[in-house]
Amino acid sequence: xxxxxxxxxxxxxxxxxxxxxxxxxxxxxxxxxxxxxxxxxxxxxxxxxxxxxxxxxxxxxxxxxxxxxxxxxxxxxxxxxxxxxxxxxxxxxxxxxxxxxxxxxxxxxxxxxxxxxxxxxxxxxxxxxxxxxxxxxxxxxxxxxxxxxxxxxxxxxxxxxxxxxxxxxxxxxxxxxxxxxxxxxxxxxxxxxxxxxxxxxxxxxxxxxxxxxxxxxxxxxxxxxxxxxxxxxxxxxxxxxxxxxxxxxxxxxxxxxxxxxxxxxxxxxxxxxxxxxxxxxxxxxxxxxxxxxxxxxxxxxxxxxxxxxxxxxxxxxxxxxxxxxxxxxxxxxxxxxxxxxxxxxxxxxxxxxxxxxxxxxxxxxxxxxxxxxxxxxxxxxxxxxxxxx
Amino acid sequence: xxxxxxxxxxxxxxxxxxxxxxxxxxxxxxxxxxxxxxxxxxxxxxxxxxxxxxxxxxxxxxxxxxxxxxxxxxxxxxxxxxxxxxxxxxxxxxxxxxxxxxxxxxxxxxxxxxxxxxxxxxxxxxxxxxxxxxxxxxxxxxxxxxxxxxxxxxxxxxxxxxxxxxxxxxxxxxxxxxxxxxxxxxxxxxxxxxxxxxxxxxxxxxxxxxxxxxxxxxxxxxxxxxxxxxxxxxxxxxxxxxxxxxxxxxxxxxxxxxxxxxxxxxxxxxxxxxxxxxxxxxxxxxxxxxxxxxxxxxxxxxxxxxxxxxxxxxxxxxxxxxxxxxxxxxxxxxxxxxxxxxxxxxxxxxxxxxxxxxxxxxxxxxxxxxxxxxxxxxxxxxxxxxxxxxxxxxxxxxxxxxxxxxxxxxxxxxxxxxxxxxxxxxxxxxxxxxxxxxxxxxxxxxxxxxxxxxxxxxxxxxxxxxxx
Numbered sequence: 082x083x084x085x086x087x088x089x090x091x092x093x094x095x096x097x098x099x100x101x102x103x104x105x106x107x108x109x110x111x112x113x114x115x116x117x118x119x120x121x122x123x124x125x126x127x128x129x130x131x132x133x134x135x136x137x138x139x140x141x142x143x144x145x146x147x148x149x150x151x152x153x154x155x156x157x158x159x160x161x162x163x164x165x166x167x168x169x170x171x172x173x174x175x176x177x178x179x180x181x182x183x184x185x186x187x188x189x190x191x192x193x194x195x196x197x198x199x200x201x202x203x204x205x206x207x208x209x210x211x212x213x214x215x216x217x218x219x220x221x222x223x224x225x226x227x228x229x230x231x232x233x234x235x236x237x238x239x240x241x242x243x244x245x246x247x248x249x250x251x252x253x254x255x256x257x258x259x260x261x262x263x264x265x266x267x268x269x270x271x272x273x274x275x276x277x278x279x280x281x282x283x284x285x286x287x288x289x290x291x292x293x294x295x296x297x298x299x300x301x302x303x304x305x306x307x308x309x310x311x312x313x314x315x316x317x318x319x320x321x322x323x324x325x326x327x328x329x330x331x332x333x334x335x336x337x338x339x340x341x342x343x344x345x346x347x348x349x350x351x352x353x354x355x356x357x358x359x360x361x362x363x364x365x366x367x368x369x370x371x372x373x374x375x376x377x378x379x380x381x382x383x384x385x386x387x388x389x390x391x392x393x394x395x396x397x398x399x400x401x402x403x404x405x406x407x408x409x410x411x412x413x414x415x416x417x418x419x420x421x422x423x424x425x426x427x428x429x430x431x432x433x434x435x436x437x438x439x440x441x442x443x444x445x446x447x448x449x450x451x452x453x454x455x456x457x458x459x460x461x462x463x464x465x466x467x468x469x470x
Numbered sequence: 471x472x473x474x475x476x477x478x479x480x481x482x483x484x485x486x487x488x489x490x491x492x493x494x495x496x497x498x499x500x501x502x503x504x505x506x507x508x509x510x511x512x513x514x515x516x517x518x519x520x521x522x523x524x525x526x527x528x529x530x531x532x533x534x535x536x537x538x539x540x541x542x543x544x545x546x547x548x549x550x551x552x553x554x555x556x557x558x559x560x561x562x563x564x565x566x567x568x569x570x571x572x573x574x575x576x577x578x579x580x581x582x583x584x585x586x587x588x589x590x591x592x593x594x595x596x597x598x599x600x601x602x603x604x605x606x607x608x609x610x611x612x613x614x615x616x617x618x619x620x621x622x623x624x625x626x627x628x629x630x631x632x633x634x635x636x637x638x639x640x641x642x643x644x645x646x647x648x649x650x651x652x653x654x655x656x657x658x659x660x661x662x663x664x665x666x667x668x669x670x671x672x673x674x675x676x677x678x679x680x681x682x683x684x685x686x687x688x689x690x691x692x693x694x695x696x697x698x699x700x701x702x703x704x705x706x707x708x709x710x711x712x713x714x715x716x717x718x719x720x721x722x723x724x725x726x727x728x729x730x731x732x733x734x735x736x737x738x739x740x741x742x743x744x745x746x747x748x749x750x751x752x753x754x755x756x757x758x759x760x761x762x763x764x765x766x767x768x769x770x771x772x773x774x775x776x777x778x779x780x781x782x783x784x785x786x787x788x789x790x791x792x793x794x795x796x797x798x799x800x801x802x803x804x805x806x807x808x809x810x811x812x813x814x815x816x817x818x819x820x821x822x823x824x825x826x827x828x829x830x831x832x833x834x835x836x837x838x839x840x841x842x843x844x845x846x847x848x849x850x851x852x853x854x855x856x857x858x859x860x861x862x863x864x865x866x867x868x869x870x871x872x873x874x875x876x877x878x879x880x881x882x883x884x885x886x887x888x889x890x891x892x893x894x895x896x897x898x899x900x901x902x903x904x905x906x907x908x909x910x911x912x913x914x915x916x917x918x919x920x921x922x923x924x925x926x927x928x929x930x931x932x933x934x935x936x937x938x
Contacts, residue, residue, distance in 0.1 A: 128905065200880075200908040201915065215917035241902035242928050251848035278775050278894075280736060283825060284833075284933030291833035342905065 120413065120451040121328055123337045123383045124221075124246070125317070126206075127361070129345030130199065131387035133406025133434075134424060135354055136172070137186055141165035144426040148394040152350050165423050171358035174366035175409070183369070183378065184411050185469055187443055188421035191405030191436025195389065199345070199402075202388040207246035209441050209461055220444060221336050222249030223459035228452060229335060234294035236336035237327065239320040244338055255294045255334075260302075260323045301330030310371040313363035317341050321368040328381065335452070344387060348399040361385070369411060382413025382451060386440070392432050405436035408443055410469060413451065420468055442466040472881050472909045474900040478773055480889040485769040487938050488733060490576030491783050492790035493890055508765045511577035512758055518610050520603060523561045529600045530682045559593040560861060562602060563812040564798035567805070571786050571796055578613070581761065583782075584732045585609045585620070586813065587820040588725075589656060591629040593813050598628070602813060604684065605629040617725060617755040618716045621656055625708055626678070626685040634818070637679040639672060640691035646672040651818055657715050659724040663700070670697040674711045716755060723747030729761075734768050735776045736824035742768075774893030778827045779938045781808035784836065788930060791890070792843060792870035799863045804839065807857075808832055828936065840930045843868045844923050872919070872926055880904075880911040887925055892934045899932065 139145050140156045142165065159167035161176035168175045178184040194212035196202045205212060209220035221236065226249045229235035235252040238244050247254035276282055305326040312318045320339045341361065346353050365383065372378040390406025421437050428435065441463040445456040450470040485504055486495040499507045528534045541551040570579045591605050605627045612620040624630055631637050639645035649672035653663045677692025678685050697706050700714050715721060726747035730738035750760045782805060789796055805812060809832060815821055842850045876882045884903045888895050907925050912918065929935055
């Protein structure tokens with residue numbers, strides 16, 4: 082199998098270019114044995130503002146039930162109740178992963194002066210900026226500009242459009258909407274009819290093959306064609322399955338990213354949220370089992386987050402936009418702990434939780450532990466959260 | 471959530487693209503109405519004056535011969551001449567692109583370019599900038615006159631004589647090249663003539679060679695005996711032969727099909743070829759009424775989506791949309807890479823258009839260009855710089871500025887951009903747009919313009935944007 086060349090690490094600082102020593106070999110993961118520098122991060126962005134309080138639930142706090150008489154989750158249904166906190170019943174496998182010591186929860190993650198606009202808050206999370214600051218590159222994009230200069234496929238995003246978090250100045254982030262289509266387009270040559278417009282069909286076929294780095298992707302998929310672990314039947318699981326194939330097949334991307342929409346539960350929250358969390362649970366557990374079985378779990382770290390949590394007090398059958406919420410870390414040799422205090426429902430800011438852990442402290446820990454990378458190089462100055470890895 | 475409904479392109483923007491190179495004329499079309507706009511364009515005096523780099527160069531046969539002698543002296547001299555010609559050829563490409571971009575009569579330039587691609591001559595082969603200029607001048611002068619006259623002008627063009635080797639067509643050594651293309655590519659189309667017709671047309675062309683302004687017959691090399699073309703016999707020169715060609719049935723339909731292809735359809739419907747071919751015939755090959763009716767009627771009923779956008783339209787549209795400062799030499803270079811090398815088609819058949827405009831590679835490069843303009847990709851810049859080294863392009867600097875008329879909220883912004891850019895949107899695309907610019911997007915935020923540019927970027931890279 083092809084060995085990639087050494088990566089040269091360069092960094093832009095206020096003073097100009099800073100050359101760091103070569104230390105990383107971008108080997109393909111599957112043959113890399115115990116080399117711990119070959120880590121991969123996977124991000125699952127929950128779009129719409131996931132209701133953290135109904136995901137990781139403070140079942141022992143009577144205020145929770147007082148403020149959420151309609152949508153509160155009954156104590157006896159909570160999964161893995163421990164130390165006053167437990168998972169939504171749809172997240173039964175989160176319980177398993179936690180018990181196996183491979184799932185950490187970071188509580189009350191947010192940032193100062195929270196913005197309750199989906200658009201703006203996502204932008205803040207994606208650029209790792211302060212609430213009042215505007216940045217045009219993604220935090221992962223800046224990281225890759227330094228770390229992955231010579232990589233052909235620095236990151237892979239499975240989504241309908243590019244993600245700001247991956248926006249870089251010099252590295253290539255690949256966005257692929259649907260891997261099944263890539264496969265179909267290749268197989269069916271010119272026969273596939275997608276619309277009534279032959280010109281458009283022609284362009285759409287080209288669109289898939291014109292994605293830069295498609296050669297590397299196809300090669301990785303080819304390498305991994307004999308792996309066929311079972312996955313749950315939903316779109317998110319499908320995306321994770323493709324990521325798994327690419328990781329096993331030796332694509333040298335460090336970052337994988339996807340988003341999952343439908344968390345803006347202003348009404349009918351009980352049903353909607355149940356459905357969403359079940360998809361999340363099933364998809365993640367499929368991926369987790371796959372990684373575990375193939376002994377890749379220690380190298381692959383999955384990060385689940387949302388742009389904000391939701392208002393503590395319910396509003397009708399749903400909840401309004403809020404602030405802080407939990408983040409979930411799976412795999413990557415995490416400590417398997419719950420970090421941070423249980424949500425303080427009595428001390429609120431305009432009805433919303435006050436954040437305890439800055440999301441950038443999690444980013445910092447991820448970069449430091451997984452890539453031995455100094456987060457200050459990309460202007461993340463918040464100290465790393467302790468105890469995660 | 472945003473409620474975005476599938477839309478088709480706003481009709482005046484679509485018409486502007488179909489009749490020009492960008493959506494620049496949309497407001498004019500809206501004010502005047504399509505029929506008046508077409509009439510204005512076709513009635514305007516499309517002025518042309520000789521650019522300095524042509525005027526400064528050799529023009530008459532003596533001067534041109536002198537350069538050739540100079541080049542023959544040594545390898546170095548020959549290389550110097552070649553280098554100078556290469557530079558001039560880029561000046562000329564830039565000149566044409568500038569006219570397309572800046573003209574008040576974009577439709578006229580689009581017609582000119584159509585005929586240039588119909589009567590192909592290339593700088594690469596002709597190697598005399600003044601002849602290239604005269605070729606273009608003849609098109610610009612006659613593109614709305616009688617088609618028969620234009621064909622005669624083209625056959626007498628020094629550039630054409632050189633490009634299709636008619637200077638080597640002499641009574642003792644007949645060269646059929648120009649004769650064949652006159653029938654196959656300029657007037658009738660394959661299958662509408664015999665080999666004997668070609669032979670006799672070539673005989674009529676023998677002796678037609680370079681003159682100072684345009685081609686002239688040399689008595690010593692012409693054929694003065696009788697020729698028979700399409701059943702008619704006489705001591706014909708090429709003007710007589712062209713008159714006979716224009717009596718043949720397929721001539722008007724052949725042109726109508728190519729016009730429909732260039733302006734509207736990669737695959738023109740048969741009934742339209744019939745309709746407009748007949749119109750051209752009924753108008754005795756007068757081009758103006760033919761164009762007037764064709765453009766007006768086709769714009770009125772077009773919904774777009776029938777043609778892969780050629781690289782020139784793609785490039786000028788993006789420049790217009792983002793108010794990019796044009797660097798025409800740079801554009802000529804980009805177009806060359808995109809397979810639309812101005813006045814340097816790959817062969818006598820010209821750019822075929824349609825699927826030929828697009829490959830995986832070309833699409834990737836279009837997208838890289840968009841990313842480069844909006845994000846300033848360092849890698850792409852490096853590659854470009856390297857490839858641009860030998861061209862004299864000066865500096866290229868992009869500062870994209872996107873003007874949105876109604877910036878009230880995400881929905882208005884998305885709708886406006888789709889109206890201007892995309893022939894037809896679909897639910898999948900709209901779902902992505904809704905995620906890209908969420909309903910609670912604040913258009914007044916400090917970096918709102920960056921976010922709107924990302925919407926532009928998404929749309930410009932979509933398959934739909936590659937189609938008009």
